[in-house]
């Protein structure tokens with residue numbers, strides 16, 4: 001199978017999660033013929049109080065990218081400030097959008113409405129073909145790439161499924177943490193276990209969240225309460241040891257609310273109700289290269305997976321995409337040897353920097369040693385008194401300034 005027309009370069013985008021779907025749409029908007037591949041169309045996740053339990057915090061830079069392709073979901077909920085404090089400390093950090101002359105620091109975005117909006121746009125786009133199937137093999141050549149897919153047929157079981165070959169000039173892999181493209185291209189992977197799981201859900205709280213994102217570093221892992229459009233509903237991302245996560249998943253709702261009220265130090269009063277709870281094993285990983293072949297790039301979680309404590313994963317994936325769009329050559333051949341060397345070096349450096357910083361932060365806050373605790377507190381207090389440093393941190397976190405660029 002080939003793209004509809006051959007008058008412009010064709011690109012295979014593998015994986016239609018947030019990064020792949022946004023990549024396919026952005027490239028189609030630039031005039032490329034795009035074939036977007038995924039195993040299945042997106043499905044709504046578990047819901048609570050009318051909200052998708054799967055949420056991501058998006059930075060202003062990610063918002064701008066999605067707005068540019070008219071894919072910004074109207075359910076996005078802005079947060080204007082952030083409070084960070086810790087279990088053992090007396091100092092807290094407060095970040096306000098107003099300090100960098102902005103209305104908001106970021107948005108809480110439900111994953112299902114985001115994917116639904118992206119898919120609506122993709123299905124209507126004349127330059128996009130969507131093909132459903134699972135990657136079986138990737139064969140890159142001098143002049144193009146062939147992707148062999150296993151397509152499930154109606155009424156057939158997996159063994160009867162027919163393989164289909166798709167070909168294009170270039171391939172962009174956005175097929176997530178277990179990327180089959182990355183594996184097919186033999187890209188080595190570094191992997192760091194955190195020994196943690198993230199417990200996620202949506203809760204109703206006694207006091208309104210005040211459009212503030214709350215993050216408390218507990219010795220066992222960080223707990224985030226992220227504000228939704230409803231003043232009393234927050235999305236929870238609670239990283240913790242695997243044993244504790246399993247035990248807390250098993251609690252009944254009343255006991256879980258009590259435990260969460262205590263863990264959040266009652267910052268929003270009592271946690272009054274909780275939606276379905278889910279838990280994900282947390283690890284960090286980084287591919288050895290973002291550019292495994294002259295005709296293939298890795299983006300998003302296919303390139304690196306990071307701890308969710310800073311809510312940066314999909315934001316980094318959108319950063320990959322923005323950098324790719326900025327590097328797009330004016331002529332049509334995307335696969336000239338070495339074309340993406342600089343892009344790949346920058347993305348790898350950025351990934352390594354974020355990954356190591358998050359690992360360091362996680363380890364620092366997990367230290368129970370009183371001397372380390374004292375130093376941490378002193379450091380937070382010192383940082384809290386330096387407005388210019390806080391402004392720089394906000395600019396970095398919101399994507400207004402990229403420290404590694």
Ligand SMILES: Cc1cc2nc3c(=O)[nH]c(=O)nc-3n(C[C@H](O)[C@H](O)[C@H](O)COP(=O)(O)OP(=O)(O)OC[C@H]3O[C@@H](n4cnc5c(N)ncnc54)[C@H](O)[C@@H]3O)c2cc1C
Pocket residue numbers: 014015016017018019020037038039040055056057058133134135174175176177178179180198200237280299300301302308310311312313314315316317
């Ligand atoms: C608890 C938790 C909280 C998080 N919170 C945040 C946050 O607040 N902010 C943030 O920025 N990030 C957050 N993240 C990270 C974020 O969810 C990921 O970085 C993001 O989903 C990666 O998007 P992606 O499109 O690269 O990959 P994915 O979302 O994994 O999408 C990959 C796509 O590829 C498809 N696919 C996979 N294999 C194949 C195959 N063999 N053939 C065909 N298709 C295939 C899949 O079906 C899927 O659609 C969080 C993560 C966790 C675990």
